[in-house]
Amino acid sequence: MVDKMEGVIGGVVNSADYSVPIETVYVSNLEERVKIEELKAALHAVFDHYGTILDIIAKISLKRKGQAFIVFDQQRSVLDAVEQMDGFEMYGKAMRVLIAKTPSDETVKRKAPGEFDEHKKRRTISKAQKEAALAKELQAKGPDSTATTATRARPVKTGAAAIPDEYVRPNKVLFLQNIPADVDADTLTAIFERFEGFKEVRLVKIRNVAFAEFEDEQFAITAKENTAGMAIGEEGKSMKVTYQRQ
Incomplete structure (x- = not known):
């Protein structure tokens, strides 16, 4: 939504x-x-x-x-x-x-109902740019900037791994998680090839994750905004869609 x-x-x-x-x-x-x-x-x-x-x-x-x-x-x-x-x-x-x-x-x-789609597109791009700026700021501050009371007792991650998924800087490759066992690469391709700039899907079956690559980050941003949380597989499992960590 x-x-x-x-x-x-x-x-x-x-x-x-x-x-x-x-x-x-x-x-x-x-x-x-x-x-x-x-x-x-x-x-x-x-x-x-x-x-x-x-x-x-x-x-x-x-x-x-x-x-x-x-x-x-x-x-x-x-x-x-x-x-x-x-x-x-x-x-x-x-x-x-x-x-x-x-x-x-x-x-x-x-x-201006005819401009609503363009209005949403501008908002999506603006949101992604803000997330990218925040991710850059968090990376500059180091892992302590993302720590909370609940996570400080855990082993400290460093570098890009310390940034929460939702703050990973946008790029042209989407990271797909929670992929059900009954969903294959062809199914994921059918989902993402609807979006402009789609190149390929790479499924890592053993980890239940996949990567969807686009020609540039703007195409990836559009695909992410329209597929995050999508129900897939026979059980309708919610697919998590973020950006690949660089």
């Missing part, structure tokens, strides 16, 4: 980059201990004053806590909300309210 929060981060906006207005506000520094549904209700009650709210997006994951996106039906509502609500206290904390950097899915689907 596409993460609707990706690519919609508060900051400096260049509206000339988009054919539709940005009708979303990005709210941060929210109280993280409040339940999501309660938080959404509170945000709706506060921001409803500025116009019709189409969607409120908030997540419970650690990386997304304390922030939300509020999608209005017109840009005027966004401008008013940012001007008047930045610094407003909710649950004892001053909210940070900014214009989102990009239009929301809802806005693009409503006002």
Whole structure:
């Protein structure tokens, strides 16, 4: 499922980059201990004053806590909300309210449906670039930067092995894990050859893993975003798709 929060981060906006207005506000520094549904209700009650709210997006994951996106039906509502609500206290904390950097899915689907696929593609590329930058930063800091309380007692990995799979820098080869015994190279080829730039699949049967190679990393990024978590085999096992470690 596409993460609707990706690519919609508060900051400096260049509206000339988009054919539709940005009708979303990005709210941060929210109280993280409040339940999501309660938080959404509170945000709706506060921001409803500025116009019709189409969607409120908030997540419970650690990386997304304390922030939300509020999608209005017109840009005027966004401008008013940012001007008047930045610094407003909710649950004892001053909210940070900014214009989102990009239009929301809802806005693009409503006002430029023909551009929605391109909008998703740009977001996918932006997400991959952020992951690549984070991976590079983690590699520069060394293995301690990825350690947690639960993992410090384990033997320390070094180099690329210390980087979690989700932060491996994008490249043209995808690493496929959790391959069921009843899935062969032909089956995997049929899955990945649908994507532009596909070259080959190499299956390592004894380890239940495989590699899918593409002409360049942009083709691989598209394939990864569309196959990660795909159910394969007779039992419908979820396939893990990451990038090959360099």
